[in-house]
Amino acid sequence: MSGGGKKDAASGAAGGVSAAAPAGSRPETVRNVVLVGHSGAGKTTLVEALALATGAVGRAGRVEDGGSLSDHDEIEQRQQRSVQLSLVPVEWGGVRVNVLDTPGYADFVGELRAGLRAADAALFVVSAAQDGEGIGGATRMVWDECAAVGMPRAVVVTHLESARAGFEETAAQCASELGGDDPDAVLPLYLPLHGPAGPDGHAPVTGLVGLLTGRVYDYSSGERVEAEPGPDLAPQLAEDRNRLIEGIIAESEDETLMDRYLGGESIDVGTLVADLERAVARGTFHPVLAAAPAAEGARQGLGTVELLELVTGGFPTPLERTAPPVTDLDGHPRPQLACDPEGPLAAEVVKTTSDPYVGRLSLVRVFSGTLRPDETVHVSGHGMEDRGHEDHDVDERIGALSSPFGKQQRPVPSAAAGDLVCVAKLTRAETGDTLSGQDHPLLMAPWQMPDPLLPVAIEAHSKADEDKLSQGLSRLVAEDPTMRLEQNPDTHQVVLWCLGEAHADVALERLRSRYGVQVDAVAHKVPLRETFGQPATARGRHVKQSGGHGQFAICEIEVEPLPVGSGVEFVDKVVGGAVPRQFIPSVEKGIRAQAARGVALGFPVVDIRVTLSDGKAHSVDSSDAAFQTAGALALREAATECPIHLLEPVDEIGVLVPDAYVGPVMSDLSGRRGRVLGSEPAGQGHSMVRAEVPEIEIGRYAVDLRSLSHGTGRFSRHYARHEPMPAQLAAKLRHLEEEEQQTARAR
Known part of the structure; x- marks a missing residue:
């Protein structure tokens, strides 16, 4: 950081690392930083500004192929927003900075979680031009999650070039909303300086002034120029400077420093910078910085040097990061991993993509050891079979190692502990898998993944697409652990469970563009059930005498409804051998098969007792198949004698929202025919609302809750039971099903 404790990074040292050492060759020469912020905050622009400032790209701010450094996927370019985690490595003062750019849209929170797993610190990007929208509930939630695990954080205020921008107001908002009980732990290190106002009255930001050093850093020429402040500037900075110093001293390990400061002693700037860096690395102090992209033809954007100095000097090295817990493949805990290039190999796949030219x-x-090309590693699975991801326990030879830069892949000879690298030809490994040594395979504890709760039913567009659908879906799901693939045995639909509509749109687009599979989204069907509304009797008669071996089977049954959850019971009350004993199981088999197929709209029949009371057989023509058919005919006949009720699945859901949204959430659930069971405190100003809601009413709840709670709500759902559907709704559904069946027959 500027002014005191560190040499200027451009002179060849940052954080005590010699510029002669290859960046990334040792853990102490690496910083892994994830960018967090809502969509439109300016994360991708900031990545490009950092690459330009470090000389990774030319003055145009683009890589050689003319594309963006992080949003280089064709879907990202078409939609003009980030949809996946991207790595952009840059070097500054002998330190390799792995910048992880994450999507800001809530549908791609799985990419954000992967970025948090791979990083050692987080930069929260906040726009100063949000027209009063604030930081956003989703950003606050991620901030709290980082705080819970002690991850170091800093704030970068962007869009200072906007006429509506207000750095001071944004910094104050960050302190109040992110600082929580300690707003003095979120304070600016620099204040922006404004040039002359233009014709529209807007005064552009031309430089920064350091609150600790009092030095001015002028960017108006396109290069950072350090200068002495004017005599009129010091009084304006006094209040902010004093607050910053007090905030730093409050986090100092030197307990005498506050007394000395309050006693009037002038604290050396070098001491303050050193204490600041230690507090940032511990995750107890969170500086606020400013950044703006470079002007046309300029090399350095405003604040980029200050930000790089903070990252290289204040953010922790991988040596200070505690690796995730590991076990052996039998689940027995293993010793805590150390970030040692000479230690046992332990690495984790945080992102999987398919490149049309180089494959997966x-x-x-x-996290430990050193990864080298062409060596054989053990791939250990991640335990997400419920999402269509099989467990892995195989040895696999890895391909070339590379460092990404836009669409390019630059070869690297190895990747030591603490670093990030792209590995080619891992055909079995998926996101979340552990790579370890063959002799001592390990399994890392998985990171938290959001549950996909938006169902999207799909069908192949043509016969050619149907042939490729299975492989395309398996590859798609292998890339994205937040997606779940279901082949519903009741509705016979292929369902992709996604995090939201944008997530679903990207998934279907990738199927088309990347895997050549065109699919159509169709209405998602809820697995209903049928049951008898009252007792009924029927006779099933299957008699055929049309030459050759005949078929003869007659059975009489009684059907009565049972309580919800009883299933299908079969009772034999035949007397006198009217139905031979060897054919009674055949009748039961036929009845159960027909119950599974349904008797009205094709939904399985449940909660009935079927009693076989009488029947007839023929000594020659009766057979197992004949009595199965007769049993099925009897159940269908009984269904014509009484009303058939539809049963709908009811889910038990838990909705976690800030206290301010409890009332609207309860009201919304009641409007969905839900039974609200109550609410309970869930800590930190949140409540858990519990309710039972018909599944047909919450198909889009993942989208609706996000809108209702401004992105701050989360929910879980679990099947509870089937219940009778209201008669009016059941009649409407019957009409729709009959129309669909008629359309299908017409085809």
């Missing part, structure tokens, strides 16, 4: 690419974080 795996972004890997190395």
